[in-house]
Amino acid sequence: MLIPELIRKKREGFSLSENEIKCFVDGAGKGTWPDYQLSAMLMAIFFEGMTTRETSNLTHHMASSGKILSWPDLPGPAIDKHSTGGVGDKTSIILGPLAAACGVFVPMISGRGLGHTGGTLDKLESIPGFNVRLNLDSFEKILRTLGIAMIGQTTEIAPADRILYSLRDVTATVESIPLITASILSKKIAEGIQGLIMDVKTGMGAFMPEVAKARKLAKSIVNTARKSGIHCQAIITNMDSPLGYKIGNALEIQECIEILKGNGPEDTRELSINLAAKMVQMGGIKPDLNEATRLVRDKLANGEGLAKFSALIQAQGGDPRVIDNPNMLEVSTQTFEIKALESGWLNAIDASKLGWAACHLGAGRDKAEASVDAGVGIILHRKPSCRVTKGDIIMELRHRNGKGLEKASELCQHSLAIDEKPRSEIQLILEEII
Numbered sequence: 001m002l003i004p005e006l007i008r009k010k011r012e013g014f015s016l017s018e019n020e021i022k023c024f025v026d027g028a029g030k031g032t033w034p035d036y037q038l039s040a041m042l043m044a045i046f047f048e049g050m051t052t053r054e055t056s057n058l059t060h061h062m063a064s065s066g067k068i069l070s071w072p073d074l075p076g077p078a079i080d081k082h083s084t085g086g087v088g089d090k091t092s093i094i095l096g097p098l099a100a101a102c103g104v105f106v107p108m109i110s111g112r113g114l115g116h117t118g119g120t121l122d123k124l125e126s127i128p129g130f131n132v133r134l135n136l137d138s139f140e141k142i143l144r145t146l147g148i149a150m151i152g153q154t155t156e157i158a159p160a161d162r163i164l165y166s167l168r169d170v171t172a173t174v175e176s177i178p179l180i181t182a183s184i185l186s187k188k189i190a191e192g193i194q195g196l197i198m199d200v201k202t203g204m205g206a207f208m209p210e211v212a213k214a215r216k217l218a219k220s221i222v223n224t225a226r227k228s229g230i231h232c233q234a235i236i237t238n239m240d241s242p243l244g245y246k247i248g249n250a251l252e253i254q255e256c257i258e259i260l261k262g263n264g265p266e267d268t269r270e271l272s273i274n275l276a277a278k279m280v281q282m283g284g285i286k287p288d289l290n291e292a293t294r295l296v297r298d299k300l301a302n303g304e305g306l307a308k309f310s311a312l313i314q315a316q317g318g319d320p321r322v323i324d325n326p327n328m329l330e331v332s333t334q335t336f337e338i339k340a341l342e343s344g345w346l347n348a349i350d351a352s353k354l355g356w357a358a359c360h361l362g363a364g365r366d367k368a369e370a371s372v373d374a375g376v377g378i379i380l381h382r383k384p385s386c387r388v389t390k391g392d393i394i395m396e397l398r399h400r401n402g403k404g405l406e407k408a409s410e411l412c413q414h415s416l417a418i419d420e421k422p423r424s425e426i427q428l429i430l431e432e433i434i
């Protein structure tokens with residue numbers, strides 16, 4: 001079939017055969033389809049969806065577009081965690097070192113910013129010298145020595161996802177269950193892990209704002225992973241408001257360091273501990289979840305998690321002095337304050353609006369080839385739910401010479417829900433899919 005015929009077939013709502021899916025994935029991975037045809041197919045999949053069989057085939061061929069690693073002789077379990085994408089969600093950078101300090105091996109392959117959500121790779125690259133483009137030999141050496149290494153999709157690992165991910169980011173084709181499932185699992189299958197803990201986000205700042213759709217996404221990921229031989233559990237967590245107080249690449253690394261030092265915001269710390277404990281349990285290091293949680297808390301309290309992060313930074317070419325001097329992470333000193341326009345209860349701060357605001361400031365991309373500004377973002381001074389008085393500073397924007405500031409400040413101002421009465425509190429962890 002010609003490429004336009006394949007695109008038309010999906011656009012008309014028909015299922016694609018395994019060979020047709022392979023042809024599309026090869027088109028991305030081997031560069032035989034131009035970006036405009038890949039993007040058109042992504043949009044057709046976005047609107048028409050995929051069957052379970054198509055999603056499995058897409059996942060399998062995206063994983064097989066590069067090497068699939070395996071770790072038969074690692075002296076511990078290879079387990080990873082991934083999130084479906086959030087705002088201020090920096091948990092991978094906290095829980096990875098914590099889980100590794102407990103004896104889990106974490107060969108983490110992450111993504112860049114996607115849509116309005118931040119990406120682990122962009123955050124790590126804000127650390128001076130940190131290299132997320134290791135070759136496979138270095139990746140393996142660091143993993144074996146430290147128990148953790150963190151890289152991105154490469155021309156060797158999940159190359160089809162590298163291309164499709166960057167196209168989805170800038171063509172408004174992110175919020176699709178089959179595309180998210182295949183994107184995440186292609187990287188995870190390529191990692192050669194035994195187990196995966198998924199954090200599936202729901203709420204205003206998530207790709208699946210309604211819980212029912214988030215549940216569908218969680219089930220799609222868990223079932224597709226299991227078909228590929230990966231033990232997978234998911235939790236559904238609330239992303240109405242951003243996680244933590246800091247949004248933006250360097251700002252989020254600062255917050256990760258604060259948390260690994262035993263301080264920082266409770267929501268991000270507790271979610272990181274919860275997810276790390278599930279990895280420890282899944283890896284069989286502590287089969288009882290309470291004991292696994294205790295072990296993770298010990299590693300946080302005794303500084304082993306922080307030491308592991310420092311060693312990881314050094315091993316991947318970064319400057320570990322950022323740990324003692326987080327001001328080495330360049331953050332713009334140009335600020336703009338967002339104040340409460342009325343008094344009342346600050347019941348919500350719409351995470352989606354803040355995510356887009358951060359993108360306008362330069363923390364995310366609007367074109368595939370664009371670079372991000374690591375030093376811009378948003379610092380929250382207040383979080384829901386609390387009482388505020390007209391004129392209180394709710395957040396400050398860190399901008400670069402006013403770039404994107406007008407739109408960003410408008411979005412941030414509109415993100416605030418201030419009401420007369422407090423809303424009942426929403427739990428962070430909503431459901432578990434085991």
Ligand code: URA
Nearest residue numbers: 084085111180183184
């Ligand atoms: N994370 C990914 O790796 N891919 C997605 O599509 C969403 C989140």
